Amino acid sequence: MYETTLWLFSMCLLLGAVVGLLAGLLGIGGGLLVVPALVWLLPKAGIVSHLVMHIALATSLASIVMTSMASARNHFKLGNIDFSVVKILAPGIIVGGLGGSIVAEIIPSDYLPKIFAVIVLCLAIQMLLSMKVINSKPLPNPLACVSSGGIIGLISSLAGIGGGSLTVPYLSYYGIEMRRAIGTSSLVGFLIAVSGMIGFIYAGAGSEALPAFSVGYVYLPALFGIAATSMIATRYGAALVSRLPTPTLKKLFAVLLLVISIKMFLS
Template sequence: MDWWLIYLLTGAFVGFFAGLLGIGGGLIIVPVLVTMFTVQDFPADRIIHMALGTTMATIIFTSIASLRTHHQHGAVDWQIVKNITPGIFLGTLGGATLAGSMTGQLLSIIFVIFIFYAATQMLLQFRPSPMFQLPGKIGLLLAGTVIGALSSLVAIGGGLLSVPFLTLCKIKLQRAIGTAAAIGFPIALAGTIGYVANGLMQSETLPNDSLGYIYLPALIWLASASMLTAPLGARLTHSTKTVILRTIFVVLLYGLGVRMLISLI
């Protein structure tokens, strides 16, 4: 079967929505990779780990393409990115290490819970009312640690967590989305390092062409396509309303969540 074509189409789709909504696209990529890796007879107890690791590596490229466009529109607060990044690295590395010690079933349950949470949040378009001033360096360090840890367990770029956090701290929505896209890069980088390091200890049981928990053929095609389409989505954020596209994305998330839930049961 031409797996590369499915990887390519998935990357193009995810890259577009990553740029549009300021997310890393992991909530789409992970279920797709779980299905594909299962069909390819990868080790059953490591499939979710490989899906998470490969997705994290893909988000590196998605976030670069997306943040570049948001930066061109002046929508990235680089001071926030600078102060939150140390916590992001600490939390993401810790989360990836924790994921490596979990069973595939437990990781899958955590992912399914989060995908339903994310879909519901987007469906209701929940935005916390601005209530607080942006915290100082210590506060951003702690926030980054929490965001990074949760993001690495479900392989997301952090947008679904950092956008509400920044909105709560009185950052305007478009600037919050742009800043979240930039924060996605250190999340993805630290998460990739963590999944590679933990996967290397299981290298004898993993498929050929794997680097730790990252399956390189999937990464190459996913990243190539997502880097082309992420800027398109990012530009659309600043030019049109996104209600219809957001609805399509939410429906897809619910469908993927239900499918994974059924497979777990």
């Protein structure tokens, strides 16, 4: 058992480095890669099939807690976070994040990869087409914002992502400057990840089928491996932005996501 756990930890160190590098270079959320990678790695470490997707989603969200916290701190120092927007979105975001973990527990495990695949497919198309809609309208009324936050939180939690791919376009649509939209999204992503992670921990608590070193559905060896290298690699990815053709790389990454989503949907 310890040999396979050590192997998985080593693989997650490599995964974290790749995720961190791409996150810094392309500005994408790590969950889009972490979840499918863990879906492939966890069975090889002896994790039973009906728990794989739950553990992948929960562990991805737990890793996003760490990375989004660091990102939100940096954006706070730069004055890029609009706390009035966070305040109005937060109730829906938190409820949606928790709701995603509840829905994931109710849905048969065979359907979860397909739901993830559909979400990733939509995000990949958005990324590939670089769809940017700018609107000068103010944010809608508080109830509509809470509802929107709930949908963003629910979808993000179900996909194990921080929701930046949803939050940034939403805020941009209502005329919020891109710099502040990204900064605000980092704090919103932290709230999604925390609420989703707590929900998955609670949902998995007491399950005898979970592997050792688990806290609910969060698998600690994978979490620590991803977190250890991703937070370091992000800095190097950010440093490469001015040296590499990032728009082209972003489109290539979107194509990779399309392939991953189709493969997961058909498997």
